Amino acid sequence: MSGSGRLAAYGPILAVAAALAMVPLLTGSNTVLNAMVTALLIGLAGQGWNILGGYGGQFSFGHAAFFGTGAYATAILQARYGVNAWAAFAAAVALGSLAGLVIGFLSFRSGLRGSYFALVTLAFAEVFRIIANATPITGAAAGTLIRLDVRPENFQFASRAVFYWIVLALVVAVLILTRMIERNRFGAWLVAIRENEDAARALGVDTLAVKLQAIGLSAAITAAAGAFYAQYFLFVDSSIAYGTWISVEALLVPIIGGLGTVFGPLVGALALHGLAEVTRLVAGRIPGIDLALYGTLLVLVVAFAPQGFQGLVRRLGAGLGMARR
Amino acid sequence: MFAPEIVLAAVLNGLMTGAVYALVSVALTLVYGVLHIINFAHGATLTAAMFAAYFAHRAGVDPLLAAAPLALVFYGLGYGVQRFIIGPASHGEDRNILLVTLGLSIIIENLLLAAFRSDTRSIDVPYGFSTLDLGFVFLPLPRVIAFAVTCVVALLLWALLTRTDTGKAIRAVAREKLGAALVGIDVTHIYAVTFGIGAACLAIAACLLLPSYYVNPRVGNAYVLVAFTVVVLGGMGSVPGAMLGGLLIGVVESLSGLYFGESLGQLGIFLIFILVLLVKPTGLFGARA
Amino acid sequence: MSAPLLAVEPLLAVEAATKRFGGLTAVDAASLTVERGSITGLIGPNGAGKTTLFTLISGFERPSAGRILFEGADIAGLPPHERARRGIARTFQIVQPFAGLTVRENIAVGAHLRLRDRDAALAEAERVAALVGLAERLDAPASGLTVAGRKRLELARALATRPVLLLLDEVLAGLNPSEVRDIVPVVRAIRDGGVTILMVEHVMQAVMSLCDTVHVLAQGRIIAAGPPAVVTANPIVIEAYLGHGAAKRLARGGVHG
Numbered sequence: 001m002s003g004s005g006r007l008a009a010y011g012p013i014l015a016v017a018a019a020l021a022m023v024p025l026l027t028g029s030n031t032v033l034n035a036m037v038t039a040l041l042i043g044l045a046g047q048g049w050n051i052l053g054g055y056g057g058q059f060s061f062g063h064a065a066f067f068g069t070g071a072y073a074t075a076i077l078q079a080r081y082g083v084n085a086w087a088a089f090a091a092a093v094a095l096g097s098l099a100g101l102v103i104g105f106l107s108f109r110s111g112l113r114g115s116y117f118a119l120v121t122l123a124f125a126e127v128f129r130i131i132a133n134a135t136p137i138t139g140a141a142a143g144t145l146i147r148l149d150v151r152p153e154n155f156q157f158a159s160r161a162v163f164y165w166i167v168l169a170l171v172v173a174v175l176i177l178t179r180m181i182e183r184n185r186f187g188a189w190l191v192a193i194r195e196n197e198d199a200a201r202a203l204g205v206d207t208l209a210v211k212l213q214a215i216g217l218s219a220a221i222t223a224a225a226g227a228f229y230a231q232y233f234l235f236v237d238s239s240i241a242y243g244t245w246i247s248v249e250a251l252l253v254p255i256i257g258g259l260g261t262v263f264g265p266l267v268g269a270l271a272l273h274g275l276a277e278v279t280r281l282v283a284g285r286i287p288g289i290d291l292a293l294y295g296t297l298l299v300l301v302v303a304f305a306p307q308g309f310q311g312l313v314r315r316l317g318a319g320l321g322m323a324r325r
Numbered sequence: 326m327f328a329p330e331i332v333l334a335a336v337l338n339g340l341m342t343g344a345v346y347a348l349v350s351v352a353l354t355l356v357y358g359v360l361h362i363i364n365f366a367h368g369a370t371l372t373a374a375m376f377a378a379y380f381a382h383r384a385g386v387d388p389l390l391a392a393a394p395l396a397l398v399f400y401g402l403g404y405g406v407q408r409f410i411i412g413p414a415s416h417g418e419d420r421n422i423l424l425v426t427l428g429l430s431i432i433i434e435n436l437l438l439a440a441f442r443s444d445t446r447s448i449d450v451p452y453g454f455s456t457l458d459l460g461f462v463f464l465p466l467p468r469v470i471a472f473a474v475t476c477v478v479a480l481l482l483w484a485l486l487t488r489t490d491t492g493k494a495i496r497a498v499a500r501e502k503l504g505a506a507l508v509g510i511d512v513t514h515i516y517a518v519t520f521g522i523g524a525a526c527l528a529i530a531a532c533l534l535l536p537s538y539y540v541n542p543r544v545g546n547a548y549v550l551v552a553f554t555v556v557v558l559g560g561m562g563s564v565p566g567a568m569l570g571g572l573l574i575g576v577v578e579s580l581s582g583l584y585f586g587e588s589l590g591q592l593g594i595f596l597i598f599i600l601v602l603l604v605k606p607t608g609l610f611g612a613r614a
Numbered sequence: 615m616s617a618p619l620l621a622v623e624p625l626l627a628v629e630a631a632t633k634r635f636g637g638l639t640a641v642d643a644a645s646l647t648v649e650r651g652s653i654t655g656l657i658g659p660n661g662a663g664k665t666t667l668f669t670l671i672s673g674f675e676r677p678s679a680g681r682i683l684f685e686g687a688d689i690a691g692l693p694p695h696e697r698a699r700r701g702i703a704r705t706f707q708i709v710q711p712f713a714g715l716t717v718r719e720n721i722a723v724g725a726h727l728r729l730r731d732r733d734a735a736l737a738e739a740e741r742v743a744a745l746v747g748l749a750e751r752l753d754a755p756a757s758g759l760t761v762a763g764r765k766r767l768e769l770a771r772a773l774a775t776r777p778v779l780l781l782l783d784e785v786l787a788g789l790n791p792s793e794v795r796d797i798v799p800v801v802r803a804i805r806d807g808g809v810t811i812l813m814v815e816h817v818m819q820a821v822m823s824l825c826d827t828v829h830v831l832a833q834g835r836i837i838a839a840g841p842p843a844v845v846t847a848n849p850i851v852i853e854a855y856l857g858h859g860a861a862k863r864l865a866r867g868g869v870h871g
Contacts, residue, residue, distance in 0.1 A: 061423075106599075110602070112602065114419055114423075115363040115423055119363060119602065120599060123550070123598050123599050123602070127595045127596065130592050131592070183732050185726045185729075188719070188726050188735070189726065191712070191719075192712055195713055196713075198706075199710040199711075199771075201674075201693070201695050202694050202706070203723055203724045203774075204698030204724075205723070207695070248431060287443070288436065288437075288439035288542075289435070289439050291434075291438075292435035292436045294431060295427075295428045295430070295435065296428070297428075298424060298427065298428035299410070299414055299424075299425050299429065299432070302414055302421045302425050303414035303415075303425070
């Protein structure tokens with residue numbers, strides 16, 4: 001079973017990776033590449049959220065706390081301390097993970113679940129934003145710039161395609177990681193906690209430890225998205241780093257694409273940003289319209305398609321008599 | 326350090342600010358106590374109400390006069406949103422309710438942003454700069470009025486909840502939904518009524534705030550985080566807790582502003598909020614966990 | 615059949631356990647022992663504190679006073695997941711399936727306590743499912759099971775953790791007589807497989823046929839202990855269930871349950 005099982009499990013991921021890798025070869029348009037990079041990095045942030053929220057059932061409304069920490073960490077390390085861009089990236093991911101562990105420890109140790117957990121994560125993100133907007137080390141309200149110096153060792157490239165392939169590689173790595181989690185004990189425990197935490201405890205699951213691992217991993221992934229953002233746009237300020245926009249998008253994309261699934265966040269991100277592009281063409285650049293649309297989508301998806309796009313497809317497929325898995 | 330009159334003035338100012346916090350918080354806690362949901366759309370509703378009051382003023386209606394009609398309008402809106410959007414969309418699941426109210430807050434806030442841009446606006450009323458002279462301190466008249474109106478609203482709410490049939494039904498549903506349904510109470514309707522009352526309270530609060538405050542698409546959030554802190558502090562679902570908590574927070578904020586400076590204000594409130602959530606989420610007045 | 619080995623300590627010893635919730639004393643200095651290899655019953659009228667006692671033993675609540683010894687060691691401070699690792703598994707009175715997962719995946723969560731490997735856990739789930747009669751429903755969603763099916767699932771999940779002591783909290787509640795008749799041999803087979811069982815139960819026919827020893831809890835206190843036939847004839851026990859003077863009235867009326 002193992003051999004063919006593994007092919008069935010990872011095959012689709014590799015196929016998707018190959019298909020997406022072709023995009024820069026098919027188009028030279030910077031607009032398209034830019035949109036795709038943005039979509040993928042939001043997808044990455046969503047993949048992080050999905051581990052904690054989709055698989056673990058703990059809905060965070062403040063994932064900006066991790067995205068922003070990743071973004072600021074890499075920017076500040078480079079701008080103020082001259083740290084190498086790649087090393088800074090790694091450090092940013094570690095710091096983001098640490099932020100997750102701290103927030104997770106405080107929240108889960110106090111037994112916060114459901115709405116209370118959502119509230120406290122929201123509050124933490126806001127606290128980070130207020131502090132970042134005020135302290136000198138982040139540049140306060142002016143933000144932090146990474147100096148433009150286009151060289152590979154600085155994690156800066158002349159060609160957008162290279163950025164695209166890097167973020168794609170990150171996304172694919174997390175796709176594989178997520179699939180691995182689905183197939184191992186950690187994943188089984190995480191999902192058990194989502195379904196019924198007390199029953200899981202009675203079956204020997206150390207729920208605090210598992211939730212902490214989940215949030216640590218979740219935060220690391222979202223921090224990576226933030227660090228990549230900083231590297232791509234070369235500018236970070238408190239509302240970019242810790243603003244509600246990223247907390248919302250990080251949770252929206254898995255919900256739209258399918259909570260607790262491997263491809264959910266990616267599907268959701270591509271759909272959402274495709275939609276955003278269309279809206280921009282139709283409605284022009286009115287600030288707020290895209291988020292208002294996202295909010296509407298959120299309500300609609302929750303109301304009519306709680307399993308997201310993939311759930312819709314699955315239900316249609318089941319209706320046509322196709323196999324469940 | 327500070328002369329007693331100054332401290333007393335700060336306390337009084339804090340009480341007046343606190344009164345509006347209390348009103349906003351009572352609306353939030355009422356919804357939680359009855360529907361057992363944390364309404365993430367609370368802030369956006371307040372913002373929308375403030376915009377409504379602003380435009381009413383532009384049309385020539387003083388905010389205080391606009392309060393009653395706006396309360397009715399927002400009651401209707403709140404009733405409708407709960408009955409026809411939140412209720413059906415969430416299929417009864419807590420997680421979904423979180424998401425739906427979050428979605429609504431995003432929609433409202435960003436539609437306001439799209440329509441009115443992020444400029445800050447404020448209004449002038451004839452009594453805007455009048456003060457009440459108490460000898461040792463001048464109290465801004467609009468805020469004294471706000472305090473007085475809040476007290477009246479609190480009394481009306483108390484009367485509604487204890488003396489009317491609807492109020493009793495609301496309290497029944499809050500305590501025991503299944504039992505209330507078995508006795509023939511229309512729970513869906515009561516949910517919507519409660520939500521509507523919450524929205525109406527926000528409309529009144531908006532009209533009270535407008536003369537001394539500003540309005541932009543983000544303004545509701547600032548107030549609402551305070552409301553969340555108050556509600557968690559005073560006990561989720563406890564109306565007296567929200568009233569007293571609001572006044573308390575108002576005084577604390579005023580005194581901290583006096584002793585520590587203005588910039589720390591918002592941060593302090595968030596930190597208290599997090600602290601209370603971590604230590605005693607059921608609040609000082611303990612209600613439901 | 616229930617004779618314990620000489621000079622071996624009981625598997626579980628509850629010593630004067632007390633649990634107070636504010637002003638209410640739910641369990642009052644209750645003591646009982648469970649012998650290894652037995653099926654022991656815990657019975658009593660509603661509200662006697664049986665489930666509370668269970669939560670003390672399984673670790674979901676801490677006793678206000680008294681000790682709980684498992685295999686000779688005091689387990690008072692251990693959280694539920696630690697107790698599960700030591701070999702105490704429990705089922706819940708109100709069944710708690712992992713609704714979004716299949717039967718197989720449900721049971722595998724229990725198996726993962728002892729097995730790291732996913733495939734091994736899934737295989738173990740299949741083996742345990744057969745023991746409780748759920749082999750046919752392995753790939754069905756847990757949410758689609760009948761009440762009887764869910765009870766079997768609770769049993770299977772707990773069994774998959776390879777417990778030494780299995781706490782069954784009214785596992786027969788809500789089942790009709792034929793469903794009860796079907797599950798009783800499953801419970802007996804579990805004991806025969808080497809698992810000690812402590813069961814809270816209201817269904818008397820099952821208690822009589824399954825239990826070697828029975829403890830009676832009334833108003834938080836243990837009022838009787840012994841073989842089921844002896845205990846249920848005890849006038850104190852009859853009075854606890856039927857009220858003051860009931861034993862005499864029954865004796866006079868010459869009618870016995």
